[in-house]
Every structure is written in C-alpha cells, then in structure tokens.
Amino acid sequence: MTPRELLARHPFAHGLSEVQLDRLAACARSARFGEGEVIFRDGRPATALYLIVDGRVVLEQHVPARGSLQLENLAAGDLLGLSWLFPGGHWILDARAVEPTETLVLDAECVRTVMREDPVLGLALATHVIHALYQRLERVRLQRLDIYGAGA
Amino acid sequence: MTSSMHPEPARVVARHEEAADVVTLTLATSPARALRPGQFNMLYAFGVGEVPLSTSGDPARGDLAVHTIRAVGAVTRALCRARPDDVLGVRGPYGTPWPLEALTGADLLVVAGGLGLAPLRSAVYQALAGRSSYGRIRVLVGARSPADILFRAELEGWQRRHDVDVLVTVDHAEASWQGHVGVVTALLSRLDLGPATAALVCGPEVMMRFTVRELGRRGIADDRMFLAMERNMKCALGFCGHCQLGPSFVCRDGPVIRCDRLGSWLWLKEG
Numbered sequence: 001m002t003p004r005e006l007l008a009r010h011p012f013a014h015g016l017s018e019v020q021l022d023r024l025a026a027c028a029r030s031a032r033f034g035e036g037e038v039i040f041r042d043g044r045p046a047t048a049l050y051l052i053v054d055g056r057v058v059l060e061q062h063v064p065a066r067g068s069l070q071l072e073n074l075a076a077g078d079l080l081g082l083s084w085l086f087p088g089g090h091w092i093l094d095a096r097a098v099e100p101t102e103t104l105v106l107d108a109e110c111v112r113t114v115m116r117e118d119p120v121l122g123l124a125l126a127t128h129v130i131h132a133l134y135q136r137l138e139r140v141r142l143q144r145l146d147i148y149g150a151g152a
Numbered sequence: 153m154t155s156s157m158h159p160e161p162a163r164v165v166a167r168h169e170e171a172a173d174v175v176t177l178t179l180a181t182s183p184a185r186a187l188r189p190g191q192f193n194m195l196y197a198f199g200v201g202e203v204p205l206s207t208s209g210d211p212a213r214g215d216l217a218v219h220t221i222r223a224v225g226a227v228t229r230a231l232c233r234a235r236p237d238d239v240l241g242v243r244g245p246y247g248t249p250w251p252l253e254a255l256t257g258a259d260l261l262v263v264a265g266g267l268g269l270a271p272l273r274s275a276v277y278q279a280l281a282g283r284s285s286y287g288r289i290r291v292l293v294g295a296r297s298p299a300d301i302l303f304r305a306e307l308e309g310w311q312r313r314h315d316v317d318v319l320v321t322v323d324h325a326e327a328s329w330q331g332h333v334g335v336v337t338a339l340l341s342r343l344d345l346g347p348a349t350a351a352l353v354c355g356p357e358v359m360m361r362f363t364v365r366e367l368g369r370r371g372i373a374d375d376r377m378f379l380a381m382e383r384n385m386k387c388a389l390g391f392c393g394h395c396q397l398g399p400s401f402v403c404r405d406g407p408v409i410r411c412d413r414l415g416s417w418l419w420l421k422e423g
Contacts, residue, residue: 025373067329072334075342100328135341138362142335143323147356148266148296 003028004103010051013076016143020121027110033057033097039080040091046083048105050078055101060094072139074096079132084108157387159196159241159287160185162217164234170302171221174267175232176208179217186214189248189274190380190408193217196241197230204246204385206271206407208303211278220302246388248408250274250275250315250352250378252282257344258350258376259287261343263363265294265336265355269302271380271407272354276310285313289349290317294336294359297350333358345370352386354380361418363405364411374412380416381406 004025007013013021031050033039038059039050056075060068071093074080080103083089087109115122166178170222187193187207187247196202203225221230234240244333252275261278266273272291279289293308296303301320311318319339321332332339336359349372353363367377383402390404398417400406411418 021181056332060327066326068332070325070327070329072338073321073332075340139335139338142337142359142362145358146296146323147359148294148323 003030003104006030006053006102007051010053010104011081011124012051012126012132016121016124020118020124023114023118023121024106024111024125027106027114028104031105033101033103034095035099037097039095039097039101039103042091043092044047044091046081046089046091047108049084049108049111050079050080050095051106052078052080053102053104055103056098057101058096058098060096062094068094072136072143079129079144082133082136084111084131085129087112155326155387157243157389159194159202160420161239162216162242164236164238164240164361165342167234167236171301173223173232173299174220174302175223175423176218176235177231178239179219179240179242180210181215182218183214185217185245187211187217187240187245187274189252189278190249190271191245191247192271192385192388192407193219193242193244194230194246195221198239198241199225200230201227202241202243203227204403205232206274206380207245208270208273208336209277211274212281220267220273223256229245244388246403248379248406250278250408251410252278255302255350256285257287257348259348260289261345261349261351262289263340263351263353263355264292265363266296266300266416267302268353268355268359268380269293270354272352273303273306275352276306280310280313280316288316288317290343291319291335292339293318294355295320295322297324298331306314307323335362337362340366340370343370345359347371349376351377353377356384357418364418375410377411378408379411379414379418380408380409389406 054076059071162181165180169174192204192206194202195205203407205219217218221231223229268413302334310316381402386392386394390401395402
C-alpha cells in the first residue's frame with residue numbers, strides 16, 4: 001500500500017477531501033520498526049509526526065535509579081508524538097516498538113507548511129490533534145488518580 | 153436467602169495470597185447459602201466487625217464461599233489474617249447477581265479495575281461454563297502495576313483459550329513488562345463493539361464512570377451496561393439506609409445495577 005493509501009485509512013485523515021489527502025500525503029513516508037526498536041528518544045529534535053498503522057508502541061521515561069518506566073501504549077489508529085507541533089521542539093519521552101510496528105512518518109515542517117498555506121486543512125488537522133490531546137489528557141488524569149491504590 | 157441479622161459460623165478451608173495486601177479466603181458453607189455471581193455475603197470477624205464481600209468463586213461450587221479481600225481497615229485486616237480452620241461469621245447471600253441468563257446471545261464485555269476483578273471472576277466462570285450461550289467474550293483488566301494483577305493463573309488460563317479474549321493493562325510498569333500500559337478505558341477504544349455487546353463493569357467508581365462514558369461514545373446503550381456498585385453497606389437488608397443511592401439501596405437493589413436505572417445517580421459523589 002502506498003503512503004497515500006495508508007493515510008486515507010488512518011483516523012487522522014478522516015474527513016479530508018481527496019485534494020487535502022494529496023497535499024498531506026506529500027509529507028508522508030512509510031516506516032517499519034522491529035520489536036524493541038526505538039522510534040525516537042527523549043531530547044532529540046522532534047522533526048516528524050508518526051501515525052501508527054499497525055503494531056504497538058510504548059512511551060517510556062527514564063528515571064534515575066529506577067530505569068525506564070513505561071507510561072502508556074499506543075496502537076493502530078493512534079497519533080504518536082506531539083512535540084513536532086512547534087518548530088524547534090524536542091521529544092520529551094522515548095518511544096519504542098513493543099511489537100513489529102508499521103507507521104506513517106509525516107515531516108513536521110512539511111505538515112506545518114501545509115497547515116499554514118491551507119487554513120481549512122490546517123483547522124481539520126488541528127482539530128484531530130486537539131481531539132487526540134484531549135483523549136490523552138483524560139487518560140493521564142485517570143492514571144494519576146492511582147485509583148487502584150489501597151483505600152482508593 | 154436468609155433475612156437473619158445473625159451470622160452463622162463458617163470454617164476457613166483455604167487461604168491464598170493474591171498480592172501484598174489481597175487475600176482470597178474459601179469458607180465451607182451450606183449449598184443453601186450458594187452465591188450467584190455478583191451477590192455478596194456479610195463476612196464477620198468475631199469481635200471486630202463485618203463487611204460486605206462479593207463472591208469471587210466458581211458458582212458451580214455452591215458448598216464454598218470464596219471472597220477476595222483487600223486489607224484496608226480493621227475488619228478487612230482481621231479477615232486477611234484468618235487461617236485455615238479459623239471460624240468466621242457469614243450471613244447472606246444478598247444482592248442482585250450479574251444478569252447472565254438474560255444476556256444469552258450477547259457479546260460479553262467484562263471490564264474490571266483492580267479488586268473489581270473479584271466479583272467479575274465469578275461471572276466469567278459462569279459464562280465459560282455455558283460458553284455456547286454467548287457470542288464473543290472479552291475480558292479487560294486494569295491494575296496498578298504488574299505486581300498488583302489478581303488471579304494471574306485464571307487470566308493466563310483464559311488467555312490460552314481460543315474462545316475468550318483477555319487484555320490486561322497496568323497504569324505503570326518497568327521496562328521489562330511486555331503487556332499493555334495505560335488505563336483500562338484505553339483498551340476499549342481498540343475494540344470493535346457491536347450492538348450485541350453487553351458490558352459488565354466493576355472497579356473503583358471513578359473508573360466505572362470513565363468506562364461508562366467511553367462505552368457510550370462507542371455506541372453502547374445504557375441498558376446494555378451493568379455496574380457493580382460499592383457503597384457503605386451495613387445491614388445488607390435495605391433497612392439502615394447507609395448505602396442509599398438516590399431511590400435505590402445498593403445492598404438490596406444492587407450491587408449489580410443496570411446503568412440506565414442508575415441514571416444520574418452514578419455521578420453522585422459518595423459522602
């Protein structure tokens with residue numbers, strides 16, 4: 001399947017017109033990661049947005065004296081990475097493929113340019129990102145409540 | 153069902169440590185006291201007090217009462233200290249069961265958080281005993297960490313079956329954990345849920361509220377969701393009113409209540 005075809009099936013592109021898909025697909029390439037392979041590392045420049053097509057990815061944070069802690073899994077249909085949104089951003093977590101994982105990699109500068117030049121497409125993409133962010137925020141809120149602790 | 157306020161003595165025949173602060177006790181009782189999945193007993197530690205505890209056992213063994221207890225207060229700590237041949241007081245069974253007979257033909261979606269897996273284990277036992285009566289059976293389990301996952305042997309046994317899907321997720325894990333990480337509601341977003349789905353949900357109330365919201369987004373109607381409510385149950389007979397939740401007494405009208413019957417009371421904060 002071509003990157004454009006993969007993009008058309010991904011929830012991130014739902015609702016886009018054929019022309020908008022073409023514009024966004026021009027920023028996209030496919031990338032596969034083997035089990036255990038690191039997709040990006042904390043502190044490195046965030047130059048791309050990853051759309052997970054298949055597989056599973058874990059977000060990890062290294063904590064001194066405790067090692068790498070797993071924070072959340074992402075899977076097919078999810079958007080991986082938010083630090084690309086602003087120029088000069090850096091990843092703040094590690095992302096590692098837990099199982100063989102297929103992604104679409106969208107060049108961040110290219111996506112930001114498309115969003116600037118086509119405000120309608122820009123709003124659609126921004127809405128998708130905000131939706132993903134909101135869902136992530138909901139999950140993080142529930143996670144930090146530590147609801148399974150004694151007495152909770 | 154007995155309406156007695158007086159507990160009857162029951163001997164502990166087995167004790168199993170599930171996690172650091174969680175113990176499963178098996179008590180010998182008469183078949184007349186057999187619990188249906190979802191129902192509960194009042195378990196009495198003599199001289200300390202009694203607490204409501206749902207059955208976590210196999211309903212096929214009506215001669216045994218199986219309860220899984222987290223040590224969080226004086227009574228539950230005393231119960232968790234009980235050893236085989238100790239005698240505890242039991243009264244019950246009380247409350248409403250999971251409506252498994254009424255859900256014949258449904259795709260069962262079991263969503264358990266933390267100790268909420270205990271009352272749902274009984275339901276899964278019953279569903280698997282009548283496996284051909286249901287469509288898909290999926291069990292989603294959320295726990296704090298890998299060390300806090302309850303009933304690992306059963307979960308692994310169910311995972312080995314080809315007619316049950318089991319997904320376990322933990323809130324936090326070290327790098328060596330190979331399973332899912334994240335809240336249990338995140339697993340829901342990855343499932344295809346058809347109109348035949350009926351959800352059985354048990355866990356901390358905040359987890360159940362998030363789950364109901366997510367199931368609603370996924371198109372599951374309120375009358376296809378069943379929640380096991382935990383409120384401050386004291387008499388277990390609907391007399392004292394401690395567990396009142398709107399028009400319902402959780403001990404008498406629950407603990408298993410259909411979501412549309414709870415309505416906005418689900419969002420009422422317990423005092």
